[in-house]
Amino acid sequence: MKGPEQGTISAARVWGLRLLVMTKKELLQLRRDVPLLLFLIYSFSLSVYISGAGITMQLKSASLLVHDGDRSESSRELIRRFREPTFRFEGEVSEPKRGLEGVNQGTAMLFLDIPPRFHESIRGGETVPLQLQVDTTNAAQGLSAASYVARIIGDVSRDLAAGRLIAASGGRLELPVVESAPRIWYNPNQDETWFQSIAHILRMITLFAFLLPAAALVREKEHGTVEQLLVAPVMPLHIMLSKVLAMTVVVLVSTMFAVTVIMKPLFGVPIRGSLTLFLILTALYSITTAGLGLFAATVAKNQAQIGMMALLAISPMFLLSGITTPYEAMPSWVQTVMALSPLRYFAEAAYGILLKGVGLDVLWDSVLTMGLLGGVLFSLGMWRFHKQFE
Numbered sequence: 001m002k003g004p005e006q007g008t009i010s011a012a013r014v015w016g017l018r019l020l021v022m023t024k025k026e027l028l029q030l031r032r033d034v035p036l037l038l039f040l041i042y043s044f045s046l047s048v049y050i051s052g053a054g055i056t057m058q059l060k061s062a063s064l065l066v067h068d069g070d071r072s073e074s075s076r077e078l079i080r081r082f083r084e085p086t087f088r089f090e091g092e093v094s095e096p097k098r099g100l101e102g103v104n105q106g107t108a109m110l111f112l113d114i115p116p117r118f119h120e121s122i123r124g125g126e127t128v129p130l131q132l133q134v135d136t137t138n139a140a141q142g143l144s145a146a147s148y149v150a151r152i153i154g155d156v157s158r159d160l161a162a163g164r165l166i167a168a169s170g171g172r173l174e175l176p177v178v179e180s181a182p183r184i185w186y187n188p189n190q191d192e193t194w195f196q197s198i199a200h201i202l203r204m205i206t207l208f209a210f211l212l213p214a215a216a217l218v219r220e221k222e223h224g225t226v227e228q229l230l231v232a233p234v235m236p237l238h239i240m241l242s243k244v245l246a247m248t249v250v251v252l253v254s255t256m257f258a259v260t261v262i263m264k265p266l267f268g269v270p271i272r273g274s275l276t277l278f279l280i281l282t283a284l285y286s287i288t289t290a291g292l293g294l295f296a297a298t299v300a301k302n303q304a305q306i307g308m309m310a311l312l313a314i315s316p317m318f319l320l321s322g323i324t325t326p327y328e329a330m331p332s333w334v335q336t337v338m339a340l341s342p343l344r345y346f347a348e349a350a351y352g353i354l355l356k357g358v359g360l361d362v363l364w365d366s367v368l369t370m371g372l373l374g375g376v377l378f379s380l381g382m383w384r385f386h387k388q389f390e
Helices: 002-032 034-043 046-054 073-080 096-105 118-123 139-168 192-223 226-231 236-267 275-299 303-320 332-338 342-356 360-388
Strands: 062-068 087-092 110-114 131-134
Touching (some): 002 192, 002 236, 046 192, 096 110, 131 139, 275 303, 275 360
Parallel strands (some): 062 087, 062 110
């Protein structure tokens, strides 16, 4: 029995050495591709910082124009409530049409028109209409601004009603009050840089897990070296698996750099869960996405076509997998289609590990689904690679 066992071990050793040599070759080729290497370094360093520090979905410094037709104590108090950092008071206009022109021209996002007799009407217990014009060209920002204004007006109305009731009771009225005591978990300061920087990392992992192995395989086809490799003492699995392993190592090193050098020190993004588990799942996701990239590489004839196919395949994943818009807010048919996107499950795992500190006991279903998708996609790429050289 020693002879067959030793033969099996020797064959496995040779197989592994060949895979190691092929993987080293892929890393050396990537090092020589200076433009792609510079793009990789930028995407996991400066680009992460710009995304976290420069992109925000929260309403900040919304420009406000006001026409104060009353110029009273009450109107000034109302204007005072529109304060920084949410609003930026741009000044008053002499007539309402000037404010509307500012909204139409884009110099102001909101225009508030306070009518004459505003103070007199509210002191007399009358209902006073206020006109608010909001530029909702950016629908999310416009709706957010309108919601903030509605809350401000509601607070003013509540304060006036409470003051009137207390005055009528001689100052002895105790009103029942329902108070909200929300508890914000995982991001208590609602720091948007945490979400944006992690989302950008997920996008870059997806892009390069698809692009790097696909570009490496197409480069072989352009240079005519695939045929040479096929007649060499290596299997087709060596050719594809070496590209996947090499580029997965590159993605892991880049991700580790972005998390430990950019996100945690500069933005204070917590790593509440296991960083090792996050990197293991990143490797699994990279292999999953690499299978899709290798399949595209077997169809494309040059690297320009790979770039176009990357846009076609990855853009829907970016937009519809839950890292740009809430997954639950999408139409049901989109949710059904995006169940086939591995990024959806990787995003759940990444946010769960980094911000919530959960482990496989919670994320096992997402990890299992991502692994199954990875097996299917990689098998599809292998089948297509074999088929084109039959």
